[in-house]
Amino acid sequence: MDLTETFLDGEQIFDGHLLQVRRDTVRLPDGATATREYVRHPGACVVIPELRPGVFIFERQFRYPVGEVFIEFPAGKRDAGEALLVCAQRELKEETGYVAAQWTHLGRTHNCIGYSDECIEIFHATQLQQLGQSLDAGEFVELFEMTLDEAEAAVRDGRITDAKTITCLFWARQLAR
Amino acid sequence: MDLTETFLDGEQIFDGHLLQVRRDTVRLPDGATATREYVRHPGACVVIPELRPGVFIFERQFRYPVGEVFIEFPAGKRDAGEALLVCAQRELKEETGYVAAQWTHLGRTHNCIGYSDECIEIFHATQLQQLGQSLDAGEFVELFEMTLDEAEAAVRDGRITDAKTITCLFWARQLAR
Numbered sequence: 001m002d003l004t005e006t007f008l009d010g011e012q013i014f015d016g017h018l019l020q021v022r023r024d025t026v027r028l029p030d031g032a033t034a035t036r037e038y039v040r041h042p043g044a045c046v047v048i049p050e051l052r053p054g055v056f057i058f059e060r061q062f063r064y065p066v067g068e069v070f071i072e073f074p075a076g077k078r079d080a081g082e083a084l085l086v087c088a089q090r091e092l093k094e095e096t097g098y099v100a101a102q103w104t105h106l107g108r109t110h111n112c113i114g115y116s117d118e119c120i121e122i123f124h125a126t127q128l129q130q131l132g133q134s135l136d137a138g139e140f141v142e143l144f145e146m147t148l149d150e151a152e153a154a155v156r157d158g159r160i161t162d163a164k165t166i167t168c169l170f171w172a173r174q175l176a177r
Numbered sequence: 178m179d180l181t182e183t184f185l186d187g188e189q190i191f192d193g194h195l196l197q198v199r200r201d202t203v204r205l206p207d208g209a210t211a212t213r214e215y216v217r218h219p220g221a222c223v224v225i226p227e228l229r230p231g232v233f234i235f236e237r238q239f240r241y242p243v244g245e246v247f248i249e250f251p252a253g254k255r256d257a258g259e260a261l262l263v264c265a266q267r268e269l270k271e272e273t274g275y276v277a278a279q280w281t282h283l284g285r286t287h288n289c290i291g292y293s294d295e296c297i298e299i300f301h302a303t304q305l306q307q308l309g310q311s312l313d314a315g316e317f318v319e320l321f322e323m324t325l326d327e328a329e330a331a332v333r334d335g336r337i338t339d340a341k342t343i344t345c346l347f348w349a350r351q352l353a354r
Contacts, residue, residue, distance in 0.1 A: 001317070001319060003237060003238065003239040003246050003317050003319065004239055004246075005239050005241045013191075013193065014190075014191040014193070014198060016190065016191070016198065016200065016214045017200075017212060017214055018214040018292060019198055019214050019215075019216070019292060021191060021193065021196055021198065023193065023194075024241070026241055028315055028317070029239075029317045030317075032314075032315065034315040035194060036241040036242065037193045037194055037195040037196050038196075038241070038242035039196070039216070039242070039292070060180065061180065062180040062181055062182050062206075063287075063290040063291070064182045064201070064203055064213040064215070065213065065215035065216070065289075065290060065291070065292060065293055065294045066287055066290055066294050066296070067294075069180050069181075070287070070290055072290075077291075107332070107333075107335055107338070108335070108338055109338050109339070109340045109343060110240075110243055110247070110338050110339055110340065111288045111289055111340040112242075112288055112289040112293065112295070112340075113240040113242060113243055113247055113249075113339055114221075114240070114242070114254075115195060115196060115216070115242060116242055116289065116293075117242045117243050117244075118289070119243070119338075120340075137209075138205055138209065138211040140178070140180050140205070140206050140207075142178060142180065152347075152351070155284070155347065155348075155351075156284070156351060158284055158285070161284070161285055161286050161287050161296075162286070162287055162290055163286045163287065163288040163289075163297075163340035163341060163343075163344050164340060166286060166340075166343070166344045166347050167340050167343045167344065167347075169347060170329075170332065170343050170344075170346060170347045170350075171332075173347075173350075174329070174332075174333060
């Protein structure tokens with residue numbers, strides 16, 4: 001069966017400081033029409049920074065939409081026209097102060113397919129060197145280290161719930177096998 | 178350091194058919210103020226349906242915001258006032274036709290902490306019995322089975338990129354250990 005939904009008509013219906021929302025009318029596989037409302041996102045990168053074999057750098061950051069401090073890998077939104085690797089390198093440096101000599105693109109994840117086109121590219125960074133954080137204004141990040149086993153235990157006991165970070169731990173475990 | 182950002186003022190700035198967007202002014206840890214724009218979401222459930230030991234039911238579904246067919250575990254949004262387990266049972270039955278005699282709540286994941294308060298509760302369903310799909314109007318879902326090894330391979334080669342599904346595969350691997 002062809003599951004594709006086809007664009008018929010649409011428009012941007014909300015243009016915020018951060019969020020842009022579109023509403024499209026689509027043709028469904030059975031010929032009926034439906035409305036699809038979703039966020040347009042420029043894309044993002046997340047970095048798995050491996051400081052020493054099996055030891056990773058994590059961040060604690062308050063995430064206002066949920067109202068909680070989250071344990072995360074470094075991540076951030078792509079600037080307009082920015083290459084994926086450049087975005088990953090910039091976010092790692094800004095948020096953690098580290099630069100990495102070795103970068104590997106592992107894959108990508110879509111974190112919100114119900115109502116956003118966001119795609120997050122996943123990078124593994126090794127051979128790290130500390131050069132000093134340069135956080136954006138209004139950005140507050142605490143750094144700490146965990147092993148892969150410790151991070152997996154933190155998922156099991158509910159301390160890590162961020163989906164992109166759990167996705168990265170999935171990848172880190174695949175690399176460790 | 179206290180990383181908390183505190184609500185000062187705010188309002189709903191967009192009220193769509195599906196999406197509600199708020200814009201709040203917050204006090205940052207250093208006393209400065211900032212604007213936070215985000216989607217309000219009622220919450221969701223995702224189900225890991227284990228048909229036989231080590232064999233899981235997956236869906237193929239077209240996701241219009243991204244414009245691709247995704248491989249996913251069954252999931253869906255909570256109805257107003259609906260209990261989490263009831264939501265999980267309803268979504269599994271509607272999308273796959275299965276009911277399960279055994280349900281375990283494993284944990285939760287936040288899939289979009291940058292701009293949504295969405296929280297997805299993760300359930301493991303076993304002792305399944307097929308009673309027939311009852312999809313919502315405009316919903317088109319294909320079902321198929323994979324082992325955990327096959328699903329992990331599908332993440333590695335890029336066929337599975339959905340973050341909630343990869344998060345569930347993380348949990349399924351923890352259960353299998």
